[in-house]
Amino acid sequence: MPPGAYLAISLAALVCGYLLYGRLMVRLMRPDNARPTPACTMADGVDYVKMPAKSVFLIQLLNIAGIGPVYGPILGALYGPWALVWIVLGSIFAGGVHDYFSGMLSVRRGGLSLPDVVGDHLGTSMRRFMQVFSLVVVLLVGVVFVTGPARLLSDMTTIPVMTWVVVIFAYYFLATILPIDVVIGRVYPIFAGSLLVMAVGLTAALFVEGHATGAPPAWTAPPADLPMWPLLFITIACGAISGFHATQSPLMARCLPDERSGLPVFYGAMIAEGALALIWATLGMALYPDPAKLQAAIAAGGPGKVVNDVSPELMGPVGGILAILGVIVLPITSGDTAFRSARLTIADVLGIAQRERHRRLLIAVPLFALGATLSQVNFEVIWRYFGWANQVLATLVLWTAAAFLARGGMFHWPASLPASFMTAVCATYICHARIGLNLSLAVSSWMGGAVAVLTLALFLSRCRRKA
Template structure:
């Protein structure tokens, strides 16, 4: 618990100190924001600061900091380092600047911002890339809630239909009608669940791995053969897979597509640090809590306490046939078992929210962002309901086709999810490079985003080299390629920087 407590404190201090420094570099002022200057009663409107924060938090969070942290916990306490350092120095910086640049560019969406600083070719790539990513988010987060809801009656496809109808309404209606009213409630529930589990951790003070623990300590209570950790790590090496697995909670390119939604509802630039940097740090805290709970659950045998003797014995019976904890307890199972086991009936309600409501709220804002990005690219005003329909209908037809492919393919969900993880972090690469160019042009401290931009470029490039789903070149060639990517990124940037400074 020492590593957890230090990491928790580090995130809070990071917000107070480094967040203030990042705000100083950007230098917010009292100019009119898009919510005031471009108010249209649909997407551009002033909302209370607390409500903007709660919506932004839920938009960027959903189940990301829960599921990603649960899966990332298989790598052990090193996940703490990535959550803390990634969140403070990469993710929160990424979210703050992408949100504030949107404010400065009249509520511009991500492709527009990338086009401003990386050129029109990059803008075109980003337009296709971001819309495709947002469609994948919507599809990924419609089927899994439907699978769970079918246990409460009706068929899976029936629930899929209901969720898609809701998506359509949330995408088309003014932002204050559904999102503005219900998202703060959902966000509060997600935060309450995390805080309740944190209190349980401090009351129980379970023996969990520390940053300085060795592999022997991590496996002391649960043998590696039972964990399935060896095979998991062999298929998903720590570098780069940890940095793709834990995205929300550390850094996520998806956030840059969501920040413009709230950039259009902010009435003062001075609220930006609390909204954008603060919500990312809050998400990091949620991820930290779930990573800690999961390490106790898996490595120190906490699953026995949480699930009870009957379920534990059922698992052990299957383990005789070679089934491991990785296969028996997936991320939604962990959420359900932990919340119910530690928080009782109320925890069970929160668990259903965590694996049902949260992904649905990520999906609807993804489709809303996609509508706005397409509308901006085509120059179509969104004041008219008919014009909103003209973009939303083809978009949902394409999403339904993608969902049909996923359902018809035995490994469709896993395929979409893994490529979603890579696409998500690649989106952050484009965003970080665009922000870096902005900082250079404004003669500000560009190192703030240069370091995370180079690092994430190497992470995403390495995944393409080593992943069996991509080139699958093996460790030796793959990691040699990582060094080449690192050198190439630095050489290209400093060549451009030198040319820019001479101009």
């Protein structure tokens, strides 16, 4: 089957998933527009600012995207059409559920940050753990999304990397302390619209140039050192499910105009990101004849090289530059909200109101001093754990959603099943990976499955005791 057919079927499946499975999310959460949102009851002109649902959706899309739906799917394309299957199923049944409940549970808790949402349903110990864990995740994202875009911009210009690092940090600082509708609320919808136009342009060029309708590529098994289980489910994160999203959802929970807007804003943004991931995974498959050629391109310059090669080929020099600039915008528009999320998380933990500017500076100045220091440190070893830590965070949020549903006497399986699956993924990965226990894949898979089964059994036993 030609690559274009895979893409068309996958996009149609995403739309159907939103329309059908999204209804189940609404039935479970029971949003009520008569119940005022934090943007209405706690408006402070800084973080709690009521905005139109369309703007909140576009901001949420950029908040969660980063380079995840580009770089991850390009790496995932090594697995051929199976990457598309995971993106579709992950977005509908795991990532969409994760994002919707992380956002709506924050709405119901006055827009509080992720640690408080998790602590409400998984206990005080988990709250304390998440206060540290989620803060480390967003800080790592914020720092990496300074250095990464700075290198890309330096490659396109004659300006040194360090100059771009300073410029990006300065922008991040302003976006972190200024009211959300001053910078983010005005610029993000424009950037998000440009991102969607870029995606449509690349897709159209894929068909016009004949790559989408040509003969199916000779796509065999992925390289031997890249087992599909569990690596595919760690590699493609933001395009299917990502714990980082849950750290960003509270930002928009404080801006949501009404509860029924939560479905398009949170679940819908995940589906839209899944569509972006499908496009880039298809580009990786369509423009390289086999996994070995794609792996060679990645080895020569990472996923960024694939972006630099594919974009001009499909859209010409000018269109290619615009497409590459779109990829640069993605990490920048997640990096600034990562730091903003870190500020709000710290403020919630310490109980520091953020209406006054000097209180925001009290947190932001040392936070950025730490970020600037980390940007000069080679923390490559730490970053190797990020993919796994990110999915662990997503798993904990799914278990939080399952606990919320079970506590309310509702149907918890839409959350507990993907939570169990992701538990198996994370446990298997850390047992098998060289950065973990370095066990054989067979042994690691049995251990991962056992951890998932035991976790689900513990969850069900607690549900029965509370019934």
